[in-house]
Amino acid sequence: MATTATSPSGTRSPFSTDLSSGRLLYEGSRIPQPIPTILLVPPELEETGDVLTVNFGPNHPSTHGVLRLVVSLDGETVVGLRAVIGYLHTGFEKNMEQKTYWKAITYPARMDYLNFQQNELCFVMAIEKLLGIEPPPKAVWMRTLLAELTRIHSHLVWLGTTGLELGAISIFWYAFRERDLVLDLFEMVTGVRMHTRYFQTGGLAEDIPLGFDAECRRFIDVMPKRVDEYEALFDNNVIFLERTRGVGLLSAEDAIALGQSGPMLRASGVNWDLRRNEPYLVYPELDFDVPVYPDGDVYARYKIHMDEIRQSSRIIRQCLDGMPEGPWILDDRKIVLPPRDELHTSMESLIHHFKLVTEGYRVPEGEVYVPIESARGELGCYLVSDGGPRPWRVHFRAPSLVALEATATCLQQSLIADLIAVAASLDPVMGDVDR
Amino acid sequence: MTSAFAGLPGFVEEKEGHGETTVIVERERLLEAARQLRDAEGFNFLADVTSADYLGWGEKGVSGYWGNAGGRDTNSPGSWGFASVPEPKSRRFAVSYHLLALRSEPKRVRLQVWCEDGDPVPSVVPVWPTADWHEREVYDLMGIVFDGHPNLVRILMPEDWAGHPLRKDYPIGGEPVRFSDED
Numbered sequence: 001m002a003t004t005a006t007s008p009s010g011t012r013s014p015f016s017t018d019l020s021s022g023r024l025l026y027e028g029s030r031i032p033q034p035i036p037t038i039l040l041v042p043p044e045l046e047e048t049g050d051v052l053t054v055n056f057g058p059n060h061p062s063t064h065g066v067l068r069l070v071v072s073l074d075g076e077t078v079v080g081l082r083a084v085i086g087y088l089h090t091g092f093e094k095n096m097e098q099k100t101y102w103k104a105i106t107y108p109a110r111m112d113y114l115n116f117q118q119n120e121l122c123f124v125m126a127i128e129k130l131l132g133i134e135p136p137p138k139a140v141w142m143r144t145l146l147a148e149l150t151r152i153h154s155h156l157v158w159l160g161t162t163g164l165e166l167g168a169i170s171i172f173w174y175a176f177r178e179r180d181l182v183l184d185l186f187e188m189v190t191g192v193r194m195h196t197r198y199f200q201t202g203g204l205a206e207d208i209p210l211g212f213d214a215e216c217r218r219f220i221d222v223m224p225k226r227v228d229e230y231e232a233l234f235d236n237n238v239i240f241l242e243r244t245r246g247v248g249l250l251s252a253e254d255a256i257a258l259g260q261s262g263p264m265l266r267a268s269g270v271n272w273d274l275r276r277n278e279p280y281l282v283y284p285e286l287d288f289d290v291p292v293y294p295d296g297d298v299y300a301r302y303k304i305h306m307d308e309i310r311q312s313s314r315i316i317r318q319c320l321d322g323m324p325e326g327p328w329i330l331d332d333r334k335i336v337l338p339p340r341d342e343l344h345t346s347m348e349s350l351i352h353h354f355k356l357v358t359e360g361y362r363v364p365e366g367e368v369y370v371p372i373e374s375a376r377g378e379l380g381c382y383l384v385s386d387g388g389p390r391p392w393r394v395h396f397r398a399p400s401l402v403a404l405e406a407t408a409t410c411l412q413q414s415l416i417a418d419l420i421a422v423a424a425s426l427d428p429v430m431g432d433v434d435r
Numbered sequence: 436m437t438s439a440f441a442g443l444p445g446f447v448e449e450k451e452g453h454g455e456t457t458v459i460v461e462r463e464r465l466l467e468a469a470r471q472l473r474d475a476e477g478f479n480f481l482a483d484v485t486s487a488d489y490l491g492w493g494e495k496g497v498s499g500y501w502g503n504a505g506g507r508d509t510n511s512p513g514s515w516g517f518a519s520v521p522e523p524k525s526r527r528f529a530v531s532y533h534l535l536a537l538r539s540e541p542k543r544v545r546l547q548v549w550c551e552d553g554d555p556v557p558s559v560v561p562v563w564p565t566a567d568w569h570e571r572e573v574y575d576l577m578g579i580v581f582d583g584h585p586n587l588v589r590i591l592m593p594e595d596w597a598g599h600p601l602r603k604d605y606p607i608g609g610e611p612v613r614f615s616d617e618d
Binding site: 031034035036037038085086089091093094095098129130132175208256257258259261272277278286365366367368369371380382384386387388392393395397401402404405435 | 452453455457480481482483485487488492493495518521522531533534537539541543546560563564565567568572576584586589590591592593600601605607
């Protein structure tokens, strides 16, 4: 079980209970001054004329999408760094203001395209908070289950692509093999493999299909064993260890100052997980551990991802065991579409259906911020309603955007080869960064 | 009831809604308030900086008003107006800072300042370095200027872009289409 995993220092269990178990990685702060996100070339180095500026991306196979890094090099050492984003800016937030709420639910899933269900969940939870409604228990349990499946999906893609970027080809195929199993489960439940749009205001769009329980159990039986196999590939691989240990250091204080969240924060020794510290859905009723590693390097981030897949499998098993019977969506005709068969017999239902589809439901005036623990950290949805059927303002706190703010700090005094490992370990999804 | 945040520099108002606390402070004294929140109240984690444009807020009127001045607009969803007119806003823009006290008993608060078009808002980068990109995004998409930001340039839109897309007076689909017949 995961509790036996130890940090490379071998002294501490990753599941401690104190809030901060960070080690002293370096003296003081490494956040660049005066601009926290840009590493400026020291003027005396600039004058020597030996500094070479290289444009890394936006179209480069190891930049995880369209991230552009402008790197200044003195030999092989990174002396200047600037991350440039915006190549995938799509204006989702502006578009969502033009749509009724239930049409806008399709948008968040397309932001972080590896973490689609959780983005959807975050937006739906914000609408429900404004409406003041509680979905039925079955929907809440299923949402928890799917959120954890999405976490596994996202972590598997992270593992595969990170391995690929560090020169390990086989892990890519293994991780994507398991990812396909997750997508099969999504297809079974929602009919779609990605961008599922399964969460509806007030519950779920459809009932859980027959046979899902067995299929899902088959998957979580196999998943923790596969994680052991991945670790066997990496933990004894000298090249991987050399390239990840002690690379991309980020101390606990710097991580908090830079607003890091999720695996980034926990790999720096801060024992913080919204699922446990500010619980939502059914997480308070579940038994799971939060992995924390104090080393603040790329290797620690990799270990966090591995442990989290195991913990997610545990959570999914508990969700399957505890899944209550009953309706999967609220019976509130002012918000939820009436059952299809009623449309042929009931005038009331027909009117409600028509009103909901053409005009949408009205959400009371107010503003909310709903944070959830996505695969990448704190995903927040800020939603302002003016009382009409369309959101006045939607904003997403994108964990990937914040993670990229740490590139300059993590790459202080490092080599160009580390750049790939560090950029990958930050786990940026450019759709989430640029929105 | 006295507010727990009444001692903040430039304190204007504290509001509760949906279990969330919003503290509004004067724009000019934001930096002092931010420092006090971080050092004395323990809000060491800035989760998010965002903004909203309230131009035309509540102009639709209440139900019973059918369509717009030019005639009945049946194609536009929600053109039937509100159930009640929303509470008017004091200024055009709101900038919200979502703060978190990252400790064993976590606490969240929304720090908010209000401003008109062109009013500079003090940058909180000296207090929370993570505000760097968040403030650049607000500047880029909403056009709010942050005074004292070390590198206030566009972040998501191209450098030569005109206008700030998230403003309510910025049309959707209003950008010129290259190589179209209209050129």
